[in-house]
Amino acid sequence: MAEEKKEPWLNYLALTTVIFAVCATLSTLKGGGYGSKAVMSQAQASDQWSYYQSKSVKGYLYELQRDKLDLELKIGGRGAAEYRKKIAFYQDEINRYKGEKEEIMKKAQALEATRDDAQKHSGAFGLAAMFLQIAILLSSIAALMKKKLFWFIGVAGGCVGLVYFFNGFLLFIK
Secondary structure, three states, X not given: OOOOOOOXXXXXXXXXXHHHHHHHHHHHHHHHHHHHHHHHHHHHHHHHHHHHHHHHHHHHHHHHHHHHHHHHHHHOOOOHHHXXXXXXXXXXXXXXXXXXXXXXXXXXXXXXXXXXXXXXXXHHHHHHHHHHHHHHHHHHHHHHHOOHHHHHHHXXXXXXXXXXXXXXXXXXXX
């Protein structure tokens, strides 16, 4: 039996398909990693904001106690030295909680920034995977039908996918 002559462009089709497939696999892997990082950062940020809220409530309770004692002292309560001592203690606690809240807020905001960055990377990798998979599909159709037009369209889509793939790492497209 005589072998059918292979068209040279099919070698390039195979090569581009392999490149697109490797990049699509890496895009899926990296996108999933960044997606997980975004979810974890959001959960941690939510935990920090809950912690912040609990510190706010505790601080507010100390403010109420301080204000109550301050009012009693002004009305003329006995044992003014004890009142002042307790008021100073409550004020120290209020100041401590304010400082702790500032640290907690900074951590929560840093986690939110990490989440936002991870979402940008994940989105770029998701678009890359989509365009690269379409390119692979069109290349497969071109190979089956031996039509260069489908391959050219697939290469164009694959190039768009490659741009998003590299954008997933560098974020040069905002």
